[in-house]
Amino acid sequence: MSVRVRVPTPLRKFTQGSDEVDVNGDTVLAMLEDLEQKHPGIKERIMDESGKVRRFVNVYVNGDDIRFLQNVDTALKDGDSISIVPAIAGGL
Amino acid sequence: MLTALNQDAASPLRRPRKVDGIIELVGNTPLVEVRRTTRGLSRGVRVLAKLEGFNPGGSVKDRPALGMIRDAIDNGRLKPGRTIIDSTSGNTGIAIAMIGAALGYPVRLVVPANVSEERKNIIRLFGAEIVYSDPLEGSDGAIRLCRKIVAEDPEGYFKPDQYFNPMNSQAHYETTGPEIYRQTEGRVTHFVAGIGTGGTVMGAGRFLKERDPRIRVIAAEPDSEMHGLEGLKHMASSIVPGIYHEEELDLKIPVSTEDAYEMVYRLSQEEGLLVGQSSGAALVAAMDVARRLTHGTVVAVFPDFGARYMTTNLWTTWKESLDVGNVDFSI
Known part of the structure; x- marks a missing residue:
């Protein structure tokens, strides 16, 4: 499955500045692993050591928060749009 | 002893019986000692929180x-x-x-x-x-x-332009700094605040250092560009605010989001203080400082209360961390 990932500003140093990248994976977890393969270092900013999405990171599949789907086991299909969004809105 | 000091210093902070408008109630926020969450420190060390959530708009801002x-x-x-x-x-x-x-x-x-x-x-x-x-x-x-x-x-x-307007830090120079000095009767030894625009740590820090150059000014900063500390900025990966002058700081302490959230949960259950994540970050940094001291009065700025974050990840994901510190989250 080829999906498009929107990358937030703080993580663009891993994607050579790109705000969108194309990766593969039939689940969110597989997608994140492929993202790490292509952009080393990015996954640990999104997931903790136990394999859970960090509490201050929200991952959306076609606009739906994966916490309300099947989390990292959420299935993906070709052309899905993924957004990785920091859970905060920045400076005070 | 500090209670007595506070009584002596209370008069400038007493709320007026009547004001002509809500903005006259900005500032003059209380200082509260953090007791249980700070256990284990040397006997001569106290940690005090400046509760900015008492401002009429609910925050230091x-x-x-x-x-x-x-x-x-x-x-x-x-x-x-x-x-x-x-x-x-x-x-x-x-x-x-x-x-x-x-x-x-x-x-x-x-x-x-x-x-x-x-x-x-x-x-x-x-x-x-x-x-x-x-x-x-x-x-x-x-x-x-x-x-x-x-x-x-x-x-x-x-456009007030809080990131570049010198009146931002000036407000803290004129109010937050003097209040802290007065409330501690000049005993503050370390001042800790998070960096958002830098206004608080720069302005209040400058005032305190002018009063007593021995006072250390310390900033709490997110430890990574991808963080969950709403209100704080990771300077190395951000547009650096014009009012922020890092050379005026004595120390900058990186704080992880997880540690700050844990501190927020502890404060709510151990102190009855329900605060936002930037307050948790300030206390993590304040404790980092306080643990190294044998004597001192560490003042940390708590920018707001926690109720306005109920729909944010700070609280919506708290159940994911049942094993936080020694606090039981079985409610």
Whole structure:
């Protein structure tokens, strides 16, 4: 499955500045692993050591928060749009 | 002993019986000792929290917002017919919206679309208009969009520009710093605040150092560019605010989001203090400092209370961390 990932500003140093990248994976977890393969270092900013999405990171599949789907086991299909969004809105 | 000191120092902080408007209640916030969460420190070390949530707009940002708006009225940059506009992810927006309503100026705020629902609602309830910026671009995206809107009609707006307006840190120089010095009767040895715009740590820090150059000024900063400490900035990966002068700091302490959240949960259950994540970060840094001391009075700024984060990840994900410190989250 080829999906498009929107990358937030703080993580663009891993994607050579790109705000969108194309990766593969039939689940969110597989997608994140492929993202790490292509952009080393990015996954640990999104997931903790136990394999859970960090509490201050929200991952959306076609606009739906994966916490309300099947989390990292959420299935993906070709052309899905993924957004990785920091859970905060920045400076005070 | 400190109780006695506080009684002596209480008079300047006593609330007036009656004021002519809500903005007269900005500042003069209480200082409270953090006792249980700080156990294990040397006997001569105390940690005090400056509870900025007691400001009428609910956060420390009432101080710079009022300072910048008053200054603009005085020098003619804000006059009837102009709209106050700024980019803000929340607390400054709430402060500006409140003050705008109190003084009769329309307010327009540019905020990242992922700002919490309760913040959006509070801003709207003060009658302010919200323009949303791309959440993936964070606060820097809001800054850029706001600049664009102002450039299209520069005469229509007054932009406080909290990141670059020296009145931001000046407000803390004139109020937060003196209050802390007075409330501790000059015994403060370490001052700790998070860095958002840098206004608090710069302004209050400058005042305290002028009073007593031995006072150490310490900033708490997110440990990574991808973090969950709403209100704080990771300077190395951000547009650096013009009012932020790192060389004036004695120390900068990186704080992880997980540690700050854990501290928030502990404060709520061990102290009865329900605060926001930037307060948790400030206390993590304050404890880092306090553990190295044998004597001292460490003052940490708690920028706001926790109730306005109920729909954010701070609270919606707390169940994911049942094993936080020694606190039982079985409720």
